[in-house]
Amino acid sequence: MTKAARAHPGSWRMWKQLSAMAQGLSMWFSGKLEFVLSILEKMQTQEILRILRLPELGDLGQFFRSLSATTLVSMGALAAILAYWFTHRPKALRPPCNLLMQSEEVEDSGGARRSVIGGSPQLLTHYYDDARTMYQVFRRGLSISGNGPCLGFRKPKQPYQWLSYQEVANRAEFLGSGLLQHNCKASTDQFIGVFAQNRPEWIIAELACYTYSMVVVPLYDTLGPGAIRYIINTADISTVIMDKPQKAVLLLEHVERKDTPGLKLIILMEPFEEALKERGQKCGVVIKSMQAVEDCGQANHHAPVPPQPDDLSIVCFTSGTTDVGPSSCCWYPALDESGVAKWRDSMDWEV
Incomplete structure (x- = not known):
C-alpha cells in the first residue's frame, strides 16, 4: 500500500471500488451509458459522497501512479461516456405558446374559446x-x-x-x-x-x-x-x-x-x-x-x-x-x- 493510501484508507477503499467497477465497464462501455446511470441511481447518496472524497492534492499524483494501466483506461472510458452523454443528451422543446394559457375567448361568441396557435378566429376549412x-x-x-x-x-x-x-x-x-x-x-x-x-x-x-x-x-x-x-x-x-x-x-x-x-x-x-x-x-x-x-x-x-x-x-x-x-x-x-x-x-x- 502506498503512502497516500495509508494516509487515507477510507478514500483508498472507495477508489478501489470505483476502479473495480471501471474495469468491468471497460469491456462494454461503448453505448452502455444507460447501464452506468442506472448503477449510479441505485447507489446511496452517502456512499457516492464517500467515493468522491479524494486524497490530498499533494498525494494525488502518487495515488494515480499507483493505479494499473487497465484501471486508468477504464476510468478514462467512463469519463468519456459521461462527457458524451452530457454534451449530446436530448434537449427539451420550447412550447409554441404559454401552456397555462393555450386558448382565448372569441369576441361576441358567448364564451366560446379558440386555440391561440391558429392566429385567426376564422375556421380553417382547407389549406x-x-x-x-x-x-x-x-x-x-x-x-x-x-x-x-x-x-x-x-x-x-x-x-x-x-x-x-x-x-x-x-x-x-x-x-x-x-x-x-x-x-x-x-x-x-x-x-x-x-x-x-x-x-x-x-x-x-x-x-x-x-x-x-x-x-x-x-x-x-x-x-x-x-x-x-x-x-x-x-x-x-x-x-x-x-x-x-x-x-x-x-x-x-x-x-x-x-x-x-x-x-x-x-x-x-x-x-x-x-x-x-x-x-x-x-x-x-x-x-x-x-x-x-x-x-x-x-x-x-x-x-x-x-x-x-x-x-x-x-x-x-x-x-x-x-x-x-x-x-x-x-x-x-x-x-x-x-x-x-x-x-x-x-x-x-x-x-
Whole structure:
C-alpha cells in the first residue's frame, strides 16, 4: 500500500471500488451509458459522497501512479461516456405558446374559446385551393407523389405490399362504376354502408363513394345487431360493402325477419360459398364479390362525379348510453386534413 493510501484508507477503499467497477465497464462501455446511470441511481447518496472524497492534492499524483494501466483506461472510458452523454443528451422543446394559457375567448361568441396557435378566429376549412374535398385531397396526393405508394398491407411476419395511388384510383372508379350499374345513384342522397375492419378495401370503398358523390356510413361490430338494424333503416341503406361472410349472415337474418326491408345488395371483400348467395336470393338480396363489382365497373366505366366542397361526405353513428346512439354528419370542409399542414407550418418549435 502506498503512502497516500495509508494516509487515507477510507478514500483508498472507495477508489478501489470505483476502479473495480471501471474495469468491468471497460469491456462494454461503448453505448452502455444507460447501464452506468442506472448503477449510479441505485447507489446511496452517502456512499457516492464517500467515493468522491479524494486524497490530498499533494498525494494525488502518487495515488494515480499507483493505479494499473487497465484501471486508468477504464476510468478514462467512463469519463468519456459521461462527457458524451452530457454534451449530446436530448434537449427539451420550447412550447409554441404559454401552456397555462393555450386558448382565448372569441369576441361576441358567448364564451366560446379558440386555440391561440391558429392566429385567426376564422375556421380553417382547407389549406390548398385544389384540395377542398376528400376526392380532391386524394387526387392531389396522386399528383404530388408522382404515383407513389398509397396503401400498404401485410400478412403476419410478412413484408409490406403496396398499392400505388393510380391503382387505388382505378379500383375506386371501377367499384364506383359497378355500384352505379347496380342501381346506386351518383348523389349525396345515396348512402353506402361499409361494414369491415381496417384494410385497403375499406379505403377503396370509401374513395369510390367520394368519387361519385355518395355518402359513406360506417358500420361496426361493437354497435351491436340492434344498432346496425337501426342505422340501415335510418340512413335508408340499400347497399352494404363488408369484409366477412359471417357479417353477411347477420344482415340476412335482419332481412329475413323483415327488420331491414330496404337492404338489396351485399358486396363481400372475402370469398364466400354459393349457399350464402342462394340464401340471399330467397329474401331478395343480391350478394356479389367486390372483385365482381369492380370487373363490372371496369366493363361499364362511368366518368367521376366529384362532390362539391359543401356536400355531405360521411355519417357516423356513435354508441350512446342506450342501444342506439346519435349520428354525426361530416361535410367535406370538416374532413379536409390538409388543414393540419397549415397548423403544422405555423408552429415555431424551438429547441
